[in-house]
Amino acid sequence: MNRKFFGMAVLCLLIARFGMAQQKLSLPDTANYIIRDSVLIKTNYGITLSAVVVQKKGITAKLPCALMYLIYSDTNRSLAEAKFAADKGYVGIVADARGKRLSPDNPEPYEHEARDVNAVIDWIVTQPWSDGRVGMYGGSFSGFAQWAATKYLHPALKTIVPYVASIPGLGLPMENNIFLNANYQWAFHVTNNKYTDDVVNNDNARWARMRNNWWQSGAAYNRIDSIDGTPNPWLQKWISHPAYDAYWQSMVPYGEDFAKINIPVLSITGYYDDGQVSALEYLREHYKYRPSAEHYLVIGPYDHFGAQKGGAATLKGYKVDPVALINTRELTFEWLDHILKGKERPALLRDKINFEVMGANVWKHVPAMDKVEAHQVRFYLDRAPNGNTVLSRIKQRKETFIVQRVDMVDRNSYYNDYYPSQIIKKEIDKTNGIFFTSKAFDRDVSVSGYLTGTLKAIINKKDMDVGLVLYEITPEGEYFQLSYFLGRASYAKDMSQRRLLTPGKAETIPFYRSRFFSRQLRKGSRLLVVLNIDKNPFAQVNYGSGKDVSKETVKDAGKPLQIRWSNTGFVDLQVSDTNF
Incomplete structure (x- = not known):
């Protein structure tokens, strides 16, 4: 492999995972928490989803719910996420995407989240512990799922906090209408079983061999899975839609859909987030169609994983300014407390657009993206x-x-x-x-x-x-x-x-x-x-x-x-x- 493209080989692993790297979390204990790790949510259209629900014991008041919607099913991770939310004064819920974990259905990434996430919210508001209000948060696919939910905005959904949110068909699997190989294996990773197929996802030698053999052969791009030797039906479906057409438009808000999104939003992404074009497209379109939108942005020198935890001291050889290092999860729950509990807005959010100036070690705060400099x-x-x-x-x-x-x-x-x-x-x-x-x-x-x-x-x-x-x-x-x-x-x-x-x-x-x-x-x-x-x-x-x-x-x-x-x-x- 040409050395200058080594980073793209790394990208194949990083983006394909689409996971959320966050601060370490601890699992809840049965002495202090009510734990339901095998909840089944049956929808009125015949699909069954699964979820983990965690509550603090001793709380009798109804509470708002902090919801994460996850395709990277992992029961321990879901329990830890839900516990953190419970510790912050919420009912913590992590719901699994269709076909994942305990769901008997087939996984079909991207295509049903606009409906399925709202079905989870439908279920939440009928529970005796719910006060009827839901805030969502999470990164990458989970960020996408939040925006998908707003396509048919549920009245109980009061805010979303998407980190490095993807847009199917715009960020990946294609960017500005060019299909990328960076997450070729992602479909296998999330659809081969009820959890994640880490073995196939981490087989970097296989994916490098596939790319290079296809490149040297001069074969059509739609033959790349034949060169790999394993059919990739999801790739074939996606490349049959090279335009950002009705197929992709059905998955997240598009055009005038953004005018109806009247809830507060906090978006978080990074200068070196591989999917940044998606995360900021949501913001641009939201303001384009709803100029009065209450949509805040935090962006700094972070990559795809770093934005989801708040950065690292060194990023790809660059020593990050100390002021840029934040705690994404703490910021998230400060925001949820602001919207759902009436507390002060997080101090970092001094204006709608909040960004760190690399090399200056300062944050700037401006009202719009076209006003970041004079x-x-x-x-x-x-x-x-x-x-x-x-x-x-x-x-x-x-x-x-x-x-x-x-x-x-x-x-x-x-x-x-x-x-x-x-x-x-x-x-x-x-x-x-x-x-x-x-x-x-x-x-x-x-x-x-x-x-x-x-x-x-x-x-x-x-x-x-x-x-x-x-x-x-x-x-x-x-x-x-x-x-x-x-x-x-x-x-x-x-x-x-x-x-x-x-x-x-x-x-x-x-x-x-x-x-x-x-x-x-x-x-x-x-x-x-x-x-x-x-x-x-x-x-x-x-x-x-x-x-x-x-x-x-x-x-x-x-x-x-x-x-x-x-x-x-x-x-x-x-x-x-x-x-x-």
């Missing part, structure tokens, strides 16, 4: 008179082009080294891609927000998969990765509808679903944007024929892809000071 600066993807490609703040009067050529047949080179296996790198791969560098900053400047903008290009094919990576080049010459974008050009304007590019015609390709970040840049630092085509073993290969990408083979590649990138293309960034 100014927005546009950098054009240009070429200087000396021939160097640069990030320029001046739009040239004359349009010129930078040519890139990519042989889609070639299997000796990987294109688009975007995954931050290490946040700080001594060097980066410069064998392919186009590198646009800014002038050095003559003062300290903080840069925050998304990597957004518009690409302008003329290509000789009908489609391409584009990658951009944003770095800080430090005064010492190291590369600090800030953000990246990965997306399919034909879905750039509408992820639910493919619009093929016209060969030889100037095309406009907007992008915005990238990674949010915040970083204090020191005097002497520069910004670097790497523009590239995505071509490697870790995702579908888009050969540009215009066919369904999952059905394209290397035989569809034809002539090398040739792109003429216009110097009218740009990236927008939010900065604290424009006088640099």
Whole structure:
């Protein structure tokens, strides 16, 4: 395996698990708790779900319920989670997804949570210990399940606290309409038995072999499970929906559905959360369709697991600012107490958007995502008179082009080294891609927000998969990765509808679903944007024929892809000071 992509191999393990790494919890004892670990919840539509319920003994008053909905069934973990909630003054419940643990039905991830979670809430409010109010919390799949429940918002659901929440069809198994191999084995992991198939999930050698054999073969993406040797019916079902169509839209709120979500929400995610595009899509759409939404965000230098516990002192080689380290579970129950018990709002939530500035060791608090810094600066993807490609703040009067050529047949080179296996790198791969560098900053400047903008290009094919990576080049010459974008050009304007590019015609390709970040840049630092085509073993290969990408083979590649990138293309960034 090419060493620069080692991090993606690690990602296959981490994302596939979709678990919640939290502080250690202790199991309840029968002397002080009422424990029901084999509850069966029969729905009025013929499905049976299972749950664990824990209450403190000696409490006669009806209480609100703290609910987690879990696909990674583990009775001891569920008991520990429910005990923690009981210790905080709630009835603690962990419900298992359809087909998991004691449920006799078949597991069918993603497809029924909008209905099944609400069936659990229906059951809760009929219990003698319930005061009729439910708050939900949890990470990744459990975060998704909370948003799924809001598609048909139950009147008893009073708040949700989703961490690193996934959106099926947007974050994984595909990101911006590109199917990724990072969680190929996830379906086996959660559907092979009533708990989790850790043996198959942890067989990294098998998944690396599968990826590399598929890559070298040039076979269609829909043949990858044949190369593995085990049918993957869930993958086949998912890749039959390459657009974000009605299949995916049915799973979580979509469009006007967000206008009806009138409960308070606390979202938590991280700059290096692999599924961050999903977590923040919920927030963007909620505010888009309900501007008055009471939706708070906490985001900092965390990865997928770190956001669920509150960070770690060192993250992928980066020494995290001390102020960034929080306790996610404690923050969660402070929020639940605020909403369900009338206590003060958690101190960290001074405004709607709360984010830590890496390198400054401070939290900032602003009312909206477009106000994270005082100014927005546009950098054009240009070429200087000396021939160097640069990030320029001046739009040239004359349009010129930078040519890139990519042989889609070639299997000796990987294109688009975007995954931050290490946040700080001594060097980066410069064998392919186009590198646009800014002038050095003559003062300290903080840069925050998304990597957004518009690409302008003329290509000789009908489609391409584009990658951009944003770095800080430090005064010492190291590369600090800030953000990246990965997306399919034909879905750039509408992820639910493919619009093929016209060969030889100037095309406009907007992008915005990238990674949010915040970083204090020191005097002497520069910004670097790497523009590239995505071509490697870790995702579908888009050969540009215009066919369904999952059905394209290397035989569809034809002539090398040739792109003429216009110097009218740009990236927008939010900065604290424009006088640099």
